[in-house]
Amino acid sequence: MIGTNGGNLSTNQTTKEILFLDPVCTHNIWGGTRLREDFHYPVEGDDLWECWGISAHPNGDVTLRDCGFRGMKLSELWKKHPEVFGNVDSDRFPLLIKIIDAKDDLSIQVHPDDDYAKVHENGSLGKTECWYILDCKENATIVIGHNAGTKEELSRMIHEGKWSEFIREIPIKKGDFLQIDPGTVHAIKGGTLILETQQNSDITYRVYDYGCLSNGKPRELHIDKSIDVITVPAKSAADSVKSVADLPVNTLNELYACKYFHIYKIDVSGKMTFEQNAPFMNMTVTDGNGIVNGQPVKKGDHFILPNGFGNVELQGSMQIIASTI
Structure with a gap:
């Protein structure tokens, strides 16, 4: 368990490895x-x-x-x-x-x-x-x-x-x-x-x-x-x-898409889930901290969710900018 904003976050083990x-x-x-x-x-x-x-x-x-x-x-x-x-x-x-x-x-x-x-x-x-x-x-x-x-x-x-x-x-x-x-x-x-x-x-x-x-x-x-x-x-x-400062929380908000990349912004407040079905997904925590599929993350962390990762479970109070092709 870790604490975020006075509350405890439970950890769940993932079946796919996060690449830090x-x-x-x-x-x-x-x-x-x-x-x-x-x-x-x-x-x-x-x-x-x-x-x-x-x-x-x-x-x-x-x-x-x-x-x-x-x-x-x-x-x-x-x-x-x-x-x-x-x-x-x-x-x-x-x-x-x-x-x-x-x-x-x-x-x-x-x-x-x-x-x-x-x-x-x-x-x-x-x-x-x-x-x-x-x-x-x-x-x-x-x-x-x-x-x-x-x-x-x-x-x-x-x-x-x-x-x-x-x-x-x-x-x-x-x-x-x-x-x-x-x-x-x-x-x-x-x-x-x-x-x-x-x-x-x-x-x-x-x-x-x-x-x-x-x-x-x-x-x-x-x-x-x-x-x-x-x-x-x-x-x-x-x-x-x-x-794009005030987009819906706990949502995978697409900021832009072109033939080279798709860009997303995620503001996590509490819990959210989404399916990672892209070839891979880059993620940078730009503010706050929390948990991604059982792994604690904080501002400044960079990681990749690999192909076939499946269900992504986010908990905490944090902002993430994500991208894929």
């Missing part, structure tokens, strides 16, 4: 301390930038823990035991889930789609992603989209450095959701904490970097590639963000 993961945390001058202070990841430093919570990418391959595959990398499990993931036809684990702590404003970026990345980035996947706003400052904004009406205007604004004309900022608040398709200009502003779900890719084109220096030198920009892939005109500001 040890994340990989990265350092960057734009990072802060919230990954350690809020999520209690055992990483030192005041420049904690990203937690790659569910990832089989070479730049951040997480390790299995507290299960029969303890010590194995997720990429290795994907290759050696495809049945765990429903024998999905893919040469790599398809998704990547991060928590990002942006202490300062980040560079203005855009990502390519699969076709462009395959040709220009040595066969890499493109990068479709989405953001769930875990926290942000009062009256916060985020860069999403741009103000150019044509490719010619886009090129002129970028080459002439007309950044105040080009960049579009829109207001955000905690509990907002943003879908970021390839070709979408975007950037996180300082003081924003997000959970990002994306394709398994690390391809980013920098359009503008505010003149920031890394090790005393400007970082590389990717102007020509950016102009190639930026969508013109941009999706409207009204269509770029939606609030």
Whole structure:
């Protein structure tokens, strides 16, 4: 038994194993301390930038823990035991889930789609992603989209450095959701904490970097590639963000679905159950604590429910962002 909000939660043993993961945390001058202070990841430093919570990418391959595959990398499990993931036809684990702590404003970026990345980035996947706003400052904004009406205007604004004309900022608040398709200009502003779900890719084109220096030198920009892939005109500001803060509790609420992923938000209050009938389901506890099929979980935990897991029993007071393909 464990206690949550003054009540006791009973534990039930599951017949399918939950795959718990040890994340990989990265350092960057734009990072802060919230990954350690809020999520209690055992990483030192005041420049904690990203937690790659569910990832089989070479730049951040997480390790299995507290299960029969303890010590194995997720990429290795994907290759050696495809049945765990429903024998999905893919040469790599398809998704990547991060928590990002942006202490300062980040560079203005855009990502390519699969076709462009395959040709220009040595066969890499493109990068479709989405953001769930875990926290942000009062009256916060985020860069999403741009103000150019044509490719010619886009090129002129970028080459002439007309950044105040080009960049579009829109207001955000905690509990907002943003879908970021390839070709979408975007950037996180300082003081924003997000959970990002994306394709398994690390391809980013920098359009503008505010003149920031890394090790005393400007970082590389990717102007020509950016102009190639930026969508013109941009999706409207009204269509770029939606609030998902007050969805029904104890429900598997679908936030978005596309050919690359399905995203869900679960606010558990007491008990709920649902059937895990996807090839696999990624889960990150973004707040609170509780029990999943007899296993205690807490804020910051990342785990995968494998193929054939069946009935999922959730108890406690917690928020979970889940995803599958």
